[in-house]
Amino acid sequence: MRTINQFFSKIREINQRYAKPTVEMSTGVKFSLAVLRIYLFLLVLLMIYKFITVIKVL
Amino acid sequence: MDFFSVLYYRFKKVWKAVRLYLVIAGPGLVVMIADNDAGGITTYAATGAKYGYHLIWFLLLLIPVAYYVQEMTVRLGAVTKRGHAEAIFESFGAFWGWFSLLDLMIVDWLTLVTEFVGMTAALSIFGVPAWLTVILVVLLMSIIVLNGRYWTWEKIALGFCLLNLIYIPAAFMVNPSLSEITSQGLIPNLPGGLNNELFFLLMANIGTTIAPWMLFFQQSSVVDKGLQEKDIKMGKIDTFIGAIITVAIAIFIVIVTGTLLNGAPIDDAATAAKLLMKTNHYVGAFMAVGLFDAGLLGAICISLASSWAFGEIFGWAHSLNTKVKEAPWFYISFFFTLATAGVVPLIPGAPLVLITLFVQVVAVTLLPAALVFLILLLNDKKTMGEYANTRLQNIVSTLIVVSIIILSTMYGVSALFPNLFQ
Numbered sequence: 304m305r306t307i308n309q310f311f312s313k314i315r316e317i318n319q320r321y322a323k324p325t326v327e328m329s330t331g332v333k334f335s336l337a338v339l340r341i342y343l344f345l346l347v348l349l350m351i352y353k354f355i356t357v358i359k360v361l
Numbered sequence: 362m363d364f365f366s367v368l369y370y371r372f373k374k375v376w377k378a379v380r381l382y383l384v385i386a387g388p389g390l391v392v393m394i395a396d397n398d399a400g401g402i403t404t405y406a407a408t409g410a411k412y413g414y415h416l417i418w419f420l421l422l423l424i425p426v427a428y429y430v431q432e433m434t435v436r437l438g439a440v441t442k443r444g445h446a447e448a449i450f451e452s453f454g455a456f457w458g459w460f461s462l463l464d465l466m467i468v469d470w471l472t473l474v475t476e477f478v479g480m481t482a483a484l485s486i487f488g489v490p491a492w493l494t495v496i497l498v499v500l501l502m503s504i505i506v507l508n509g510r511y512w513t514w515e516k517i518a519l520g521f522c523l524l525n526l527i528y529i530p531a532a533f534m535v536n537p538s539l540s541e542i543t544s545q546g547l548i549p550n551l552p553g554g555l556n557n558e559l560f561f562l563l564m565a566n567i568g569t570t571i572a573p574w575m576l577f578f579q580q581s582s583v584v585d586k587g588l589q590e591k592d593i594k595m596g597k598i599d600t601f602i603g604a605i606i607t608v609a610i611a612i613f614i615v616i617v618t619g620t621l622l623n624g625a626p627i628d629d630a631a632t633a634a635k636l637l638m639k640t641n642h643y644v645g646a647f648m649a650v651g652l653f654d655a656g657l658l659g660a661i662c663i664s665l666a667s668s669w670a671f672g673e674i675f676g677w678a679h680s681l682n683t684k685v686k687e688a689p690w691f692y693i694s695f696f697f698t699l700a701t702a703g704v705v706p707l708i709p710g711a712p713l714v715l716i717t718l719f720v721q722v723v724a725v726t727l728l729p730a731a732l733v734f735l736i737l738l739l740n741d742k743k744t745m746g747e748y749a750n751t752r753l754q755n756i757v758s759t760l761i762v763v764s765i766i767i768l769s770t771m772y773g774v775s776a777l778f779p780n781l782f783q
Contacts, residue, residue, distance in 0.1 A: 317674060318455045326452040326741055335733055336453070343460075346726055346770075353777045 381595060387515040388582035389596060391662065392431065392575050393603025394522040397610050398659030399479020399630065400472070400720070401569040402652050405611045406633040408562055409618030410625050414537075417546030419563060420611050423570045428604040429754075429761050430732065433739050434576050435596040436748045438583030445580040446670035449734050452741065457734070462670055464727040469574050469667045471720045473660055473702035478713055480656035481706050482631035486638070486649040495703040502661060502699060506692070511585050511681040518661055524654045525610055531647040532613040535620040542616065564772035570607075571765055573727040574666045576735060581669035585680050593748065614651075617644060660699065668695040725773030729766040736762060 326332060397405075408416055434445065441448055446465065450458030480498055481491040489497075505517050551559060579600075588596055618625075618633055621640050627633045630652045638645025665681075671694050672679020678688035685692050705711050736758055739750040750758065 313675060317450075321450040321455040321458055324452055324454040326737065327743065331740075332737055335737060336457075339730055339733055342729060342770075343726060346773075349774065349777060 387519065387599065388579050388586060388588075389431065389435065389599030389601070389603040390522060390606070391515065391518045391603075391658075392579040392582065393427065393600065393607040394525050394610070395518075395578075395658040395662040396427070396570065396572065396575060396607050397525060397655055398472070398569075398663075399476050399483075399652060399656035400659075400717075401611070402479070402614060402630040402655045403627075403633075404562075404565045404569045405614040406618045406622075406630045406648075407627045408566060409615035409620075410622040410627040410633065411562065412552045412559070413619040413623045414542050414546035414615065415550055415552040416563070416566070417542065417612050417615060418549045419566065420608050420615065421547075423566065423611075424604045424608045425757075426567070426761050426765070427570050427607065428601050429758050430571055430735070430765075431575065431579055431604070432597045432600045433735050433750075433758065434580040435583055435588070435600055436593055436745070437735070437738055438580040439588045439590055439593050439596060440745055440748050442584055443580075444584055444669055444673045445577045445731070445735075447673035448580070448738055449731075450674060452738055452744075453734060457730070458674065461727065461730060461734070462674055464723065464730070465573060465577055465670055466667055468720065468723045468727050469663050470698060470702055471716055471723060472572070472574065473663050473698060474705045474713075474716050475720060476656040476659040476663065477703050478656075478706045478717075479630065480653050480660070482629065483634065483649045483653035483656065486631065486634055486645075492707055495707060498657060498660065499696075499699060499703055501657070502664070503696070505661065506665075506681065506695060507685065514681050515586070518658065521654055521658050521661070522606075525651060525658065526606075527647050527651045527654070528610055528613040528617060531644045531651070532616040532620075534641065534644050534647075535617055537616050537620045546612075561772070561775060564768050564775070566611075567765060567768050568724070568772050571728065571732075571769075573724055573731050574663050576731050577670055578662050578666035581666065581673070585669070585682070590748065617648065660702075664695050664699045664702075667698050668692075725769055728769055732762045732765065 405420075408420075437448060438444070443451065446458070446462050449461045477495060477498070481494045484494045485491065505514055508514065553559065583596065617637070618627065621644065622633060622636055625636055627636075630648065634645050634648035634652060636645070637648050668691050669679055671677070672688070672691045675690070677690040679691045680688065683691070705716070706713065736750070736755070739745060739758075740755065742749045
């Protein structure tokens with residue numbers, strides 16, 4: 304139990320340490336990150352669709 | 362100064378540069394040659410068997426692609442003294458950091474399984490049972506990693522890189538026609554037109570040239586080796602030489618299978634080795650040894666890429682220059698990844714085809730993100746200073762990255778939906 308607590312407190316510590324991105328959020332950076340989010344979102348949708356169709360066949 | 366004095370002076374200057382290169386050489390050579398892992402060998406063997414020498418020109422195009430992407434990690438590592446995972450966390454925040462780290466863990470572990478599949482298949486040709494291969498590999502890697510010095514690890518890894526050159530004598534032993542290689546291979550052509558099968562193989566060749574773990578590995582390796590800003594030039598030369606060697610090895614494999622197995626259906630490199638043995642025993646044996654070596658090199662680098670990334674983020678000591686007592690979690694994570702991946706090929710009925718498929722799909726989620734972060738980080742003038750990307754570097758690297766993203770996405774999606782591009 305203590306190890307699990309330590310692990311989660313470490314995760315919280317990491318999240319706090321890296322809470323604020325240091326890179327300058329210029330328009331280019333914001334645009335790139337937004338496109339990346341959309342790309343990954345679509346990819347995850349495709350994977351879920353594939354997963355559902357495979358489950359249906361089984 | 363007389364002629365001999367000038368010659369002596371120039372020789373001394375070149376020799377000094379060579380010695381400096383030999384000190385700095387390592388990360389670029391190792392990452393590039395390890396890029397020809399078990400999956401890579403299979404792809405090249407299949408390319409040669411299916412299309413003969415016709416796609417050699419395409420492989421040559423991959424030299425600048427691999428170089429331009431990987432040299433950015435050299436600059437980033439030498440300037441920031443941080444691995445790629447830490448750089449993402451710090452620059453883009455915890456969300457993108459965790460996404461990259463967890464994705465890297467998954468894709469590395471799955472790739473590691475495919476390396477073990479390749480190694481066990483390669484040694485099974487010589488009658489070595491799979492369980493023995495796994496034990497031997499884990500023992501061998503323990504000896505390599507646990508010596509407590511980055512320098513020693515790197516030199517041993519370079520030794521295994523040398524063994525990867527085994528495909529060169531193999532190619533000479535099959536007596537290929539040089540005129541056919543130059544006439545068919547060096548002139549850009551698409552044999553049979555751009556159909557689904559050819560497109561899939563081209564995408565597989567690109568996919569095997571740039572893998573997500575390579576970015577994380579080389580940057581961390583540059584940091585662990587302690588390369589400084591002044592070493593960047595040599596680090597780039599190291600990467601360029603590595604890119605040439607990796608593509609040269611790929612071409613020699615294509616020549617071997619293109620000469621002896623042209624038209625034969627090749628699903629994996631082990632099958633190619635078995636078929637080659639029927640024609641020329643030594644060439645088949647060389648192919649099998651090369652496959653084992655490729656899997657081993659891949660396993661060495663991939664498991665380290667994960668452990669370095671974890672160590673960077675969790676704040677553990679994470680250097681090969683540390684002893685087990687000083688960096689227990691670094692070594693525990695290394696062996697945990699290695700051992701769990703090694704066990705999978707031993708499980709009867711393990712879904713190895715599904716795992717291979719998964720590698721392609723999961724890599725598609727990580728590779729674009731890692732490449733986009735790489736370019737953004739290289740444009741952060743505040744951190745990179747004079748080593749930030751120039752306009753020309755940005756144009757070239759953006760073109761390469763966008764092409765890789767489009768093609769690798771199509772590759773991943775075609776792995777999910779095989780009939781989509783037919």
